Amino acid sequence: MLSDHFFEQLKAQWDLQLPFVAYKKPDTSTVKGWLQKDDALHCSRDFTESGFVFAPFDSQRESFLIPFENTALLTHNFVASDSAEYAIVVTPMNTDQREFHVNLVQKGIAAIKQDQFKKVVLSRRETVETTHADPIPIFERLLNTYPTAFVYCWYHPKVGLWLGATPETLVKIRGNRLNTMALAGTQPFKGETDVIWKDKEREEQQIVTDFIVAQLRNSMGDATSNLKMEVSSQHTVRAGNLLHLKTDIALQLAPGTKALKPILEALHPTPAVCGFPKDKAKDFIIANEGYPREFYAGFLGELNLKETKTRNTNRRNVENNAYGVSKVVSNLYVNLRCMQLKDSKVNLYVGGGITKDSDPVSEWEETVHKSQIIKRVIF
Numbered sequence: 246m247l248s249d250h251f252f253e254q255l256k257a258q259w260d261l262q263l264p265f266v267a268y269k270k271p272d273t274s275t276v277k278g279w280l281q282k283d284d285a286l287h288c289s290r291d292f293t294e295s296g297f298v299f300a301p302f303d304s305q306r307e308s309f310l311i312p313f314e315n316t317a318l319l320t321h322n323f324v325a326s327d328s329a330e331y332a333i334v335v336t337p338m339n340t341d342q343r344e345f346h347v348n349l350v351q352k353g354i355a356a357i358k359q360d361q362f363k364k365v366v367l368s369r370r371e372t373v374e375t376t377h378a379d380p381i382p383i384f385e386r387l388l389n390t391y392p393t394a395f396v397y398c399w400y401h402p403k404v405g406l407w408l409g410a411t412p413e414t415l416v417k418i419r420g421n422r423l424n425t426m427a428l429a430g431t432q433p434f435k436g437e438t439d440v441i442w443k444d445k446e447r448e449e450q451q452i453v454t455d456f457i458v459a460q461l462r463n464s465m466g467d468a469t470s471n472l473k474m475e476v477s478s479q480h481t482v483r484a485g486n487l488l489h490l491k492t493d494i495a496l497q498l499a500p501g502t503k504a505l506k507p508i509l510e511a512l513h514p515t516p517a518v519c520g521f522p523k524d525k526a527k528d529f530i531i532a533n534e535g536y537p538r539e540f541y542a543g544f545l546g547e548l549n550l551k552e553t554k555t556r557n558t559n560r561r562n563v564e565n566n567a568y569g570v571s572k573v574v575s576n577l578y579v580n581l582r583c584m585q586l587k588d589s590k591v592n593l594y595v596g597g598g599i600t601k602d603s604d605p606v607s608e609w610e611e612t613v614h615k616s617q618i619i620k621r622v623i624f
């Protein structure tokens with residue numbers, strides 16, 4: 246498949262209204278395209294399938310799958326264009342939205358002070374009108390703008406079209422190795438990554454780390470102690486015009502651990518996008534945000550793909566060369582900094598973590614900053 250035709254082929258698939266996903270993982274130059282040959286809607290029953298999964302925030306709802314089998318796979322070597330600098334777009338503020346969000350955050354803080362939960366992530370959906378809601382050029386602009394993000398464009402005629410550039414990994418599994426991250430705390434990037442974080446942001450991020458570590462231990466049947474986990478210190482990472490606090494977490498799974506479902510149930514949704522404790526925060530979100538999150542703050546990515554690597558190129562081990570080492574690999578990301586295209590309308594989804602010390606107006610401003618990340622590739 247000629248890579249020059251990559252974007253034309255995506256466009257042809259979109260024109261035919263057939264399902265597809267195109268994506269680029271962080272820090273690689275390879276963009277992959279999966280084109281489904283018919284418009285069947287496949288669901289993932291238990292995350293044992295092999296394919297590209299698209300899962301909602303609310304795990305009670307259906308997760309969709311583009312199966313690996315019977316799908317045309319394309320690859321493209323993406324070279325960012327130097328001239329690609331898209332201006333930050335500042336659209337007029339909607340005062341009703343502002344008031345609703347500030348009230349929502351105040352309600353969240355009141356619930357925290359009444360000990361209903363310790364942290365809740367509150368979000369909003371913003372709708373913008375555009376005359377050029379054409380997904381493929383928007384996808385190309387996302388690729389140009391966010392080289393360190395997981396950038397994607399996902400479509401199914403029975404579900405809709407979603408695009409995004411997320412900084413957050415939910416979980417990566419390669420053979421017996423599991424990697425994840427705790428990402429929370431936000432401040433604008435002003436040319437410097439060596440910045441000061443307030444205690445409030447450090448605590449908010451620590452809630453996410455503690456949750457992930459405890460949930461992984463419990464789901465591995467090791468509530469007490471000796472699972473060897475590598476937990477980094479908190480450090481600053483850049484995501485477009487924002488900075489976040491991040492902790493990397495890694496562990497070696499017990500040999501033979503195959504099922505992803507208990508791991509996903511343990512982690513998703515983490516307090517980075519839902520809150521803590523999970524169920525109480527989730528109930529509050531569903532009852533109060535006033536719109537359905539659908540796939541925002543859900544997860545997506547490669548599920549149970551087989552990766553085969555040739556064992557050894559050393560001449561002495563030439564007999565081993567015939568055997569590839571095969572591993573099952575999943576790379577799943579949290580669906581943040583995302584949008585949904587609907588005719589000439591674009592729905593943007595943005596949120597932030599609330600703790601007892603949050604300031605409602607600053608939280609509104611944080612969502613405004615986050616929405617600019619998305620808007621700059623639309624107009």
Ligand SMILES: C=C(O[C@@H]1C=C(C(=O)O)C=C[C@H]1O)C(=O)O
Binds near residue numbers: 366594615
């Ligand atoms: C919820 C979002 O982002 C999450 C919330 C963050 C925060 O509260 O500071 C930071 C990164 C993400 O984990 C979003 O971008 O919509």
